[in-house]
Amino acid sequence: xxxxxxxAFDAGRGPAEHDVRTQIxxxxxAHFSHYGYDKTTVSDLAKAIGFSKAYIYKFFASKQAIGExxxxxxxxxxxxxxxxxxxxxxxPPDRLRVLFTVIVEASLRLFLQDRRLYEIAxxxxxxxxxxxxxxxxxxRQLIEEILKEGRASxxxxxxxxxxxxxxxxxxxLVPYLNPVTLPHLSALHAESPTxxxxxxxxxxxxxxx
Amino acid sequence: xxxxxxxAFDAGRGPAEHDVRTQIxxxxxAHFSHYGYDKTTVSDLAKAIGFSKAYIYKFFASKQAIGExxxxxxxxxxxxxxxxxxxxxxxPPDRLRVLFTVIVEASLRLFLQDRRLYEIAxxxxxxxxxxxxxxxxxxRQLIEEILKEGRASxxxxxxxxxxxxxxxxxxxLVPYLNPVTLPHLSALHAESPTxxxxxxxxxxxxxxx
Numbered sequence: 001x002x003x004x005x006x007x008a009f010d011a012g013r014g015p016a017e018h019d020v021r022t023q024i025x026x027x028x029x030a031h032f033s034h035y036g037y038d039k040t041t042v043s044d045l046a047k048a049i050g051f052s053k054a055y056i057y058k059f060f061a062s063k064q065a066i067g068e069x070x071x072x073x074x075x076x077x078x079x080x081x082x083x084x085x086x087x088x089x090x091x092p093p094d095r096l097r098v099l100f101t102v103i104v105e106a107s108l109r110l111f112l113q114d115r116r117l118y119e120i121a122x123x124x125x126x127x128x129x130x131x132x133x134x135x136x137x138x139x140r141q142l143i144e145e146i147l148k149e150g151r152a153s154x155x156x157x158x159x160x161x162x163x164x165x166x167x168x169x170x171x172x173l174v175p176y177l178n179p180v181t182l183p184h185l186s187a188l189h190a191e192s193p194t195x196x197x198x199x200x201x202x203x204x205x206x207x208x209x
Numbered sequence: 210x211x212x213x214x215x216x217a218f219d220a221g222r223g224p225a226e227h228d229v230r231t232q233i234x235x236x237x238x239a240h241f242s243h244y245g246y247d248k249t250t251v252s253d254l255a256k257a258i259g260f261s262k263a264y265i266y267k268f269f270a271s272k273q274a275i276g277e278x279x280x281x282x283x284x285x286x287x288x289x290x291x292x293x294x295x296x297x298x299x300x301p302p303d304r305l306r307v308l309f310t311v312i313v314e315a316s317l318r319l320f321l322q323d324r325r326l327y328e329i330a331x332x333x334x335x336x337x338x339x340x341x342x343x344x345x346x347x348x349r350q351l352i353e354e355i356l357k358e359g360r361a362s363x364x365x366x367x368x369x370x371x372x373x374x375x376x377x378x379x380x381x382l383v384p385y386l387n388p389v390t391l392p393h394l395s396a397l398h399a400e401s402p403t404x405x406x407x408x409x410x411x412x413x414x415x416x417x418x
Binding site: 125126157160164165167168169171172174175178180181184185188189191192195196198199200202203204205207 | 334335366369373374376377378380381383384387389390393394397398400401404405407408409411412413414416
């Protein structure tokens, strides 16, 4: 597609603009997936899609801005899997198990299946892009909610401060959410996939007196 | 030192050989620390020390073999600090706390203080050098011994299999032993330095019935 024909997208504002953004993201995902994120410039990308560099910059401020959207899509897919798996699971200990199991498996699959897109995930984790920070914040929140439910129903202890204990559980999980640390831990995880969740659940058990 | 003068080291066998090895390791540590491990070749190193490349190869089969010794020395320093700190600490829960605290602090300091030597640690962790594998095995063993002592004295639960539970505790700690994963976790650790040990100790508490 040439720059002149792309002017059509600007005619109607909102939805057309949304379409162009989607088109750029799809083309960029395919391009990064083939040539890698690190080595690709916005010029390379523009040439490959058939847009001018200036036209791409109308929609995205930088290569990182494009990477952020791809990263957000990837994290949204992981979160989507987690929430789908949690649907209908009521007991807080089971919910915690499902969260640990699904998020680790989905992260392993999505971060590590595509070595080229993996570069985006690494840049996002290393430079602490806002998409990954927001994602981690939501997971931390989800853990706190599950703990709250468990305390309310009496299956989890209530002796420790909720926030500190949620933080600790999140800290056990977080090395498995990060694409840089994950490959260094996947062998240990494979050796015993429920070891960490067993340990965490024992730490949350109420002390019978 | 020139290659001709270094022949003196070969006169007496054992201890002289040991001296040359030490001399090469010390010079290599200084050189890597200044120029980086990744970019330095054995030729660069030989030139800097004033030995011939062939002479260095008499003592070390490869650059990695030199890196392995430097890595072993670094890990021995961390372990030395851990064992010194454990001396005189009797109660198994306290021993576990000391292990967690000292090993994380020493690793942060030693792996991250020197960005150039850090490259060696990264190569060691990424390519799973035998020095790091052996080190991790000894830490795993130490955790199992502390758990065993705690079970014998009744301060830790005995309901779970010792080996599986030791594995789980080790799995909580291991992201902090690896120089690649450590920088991604240090902020979270600083936020709450005892959160993980508190969680682990609660998971080990005997259930009172």
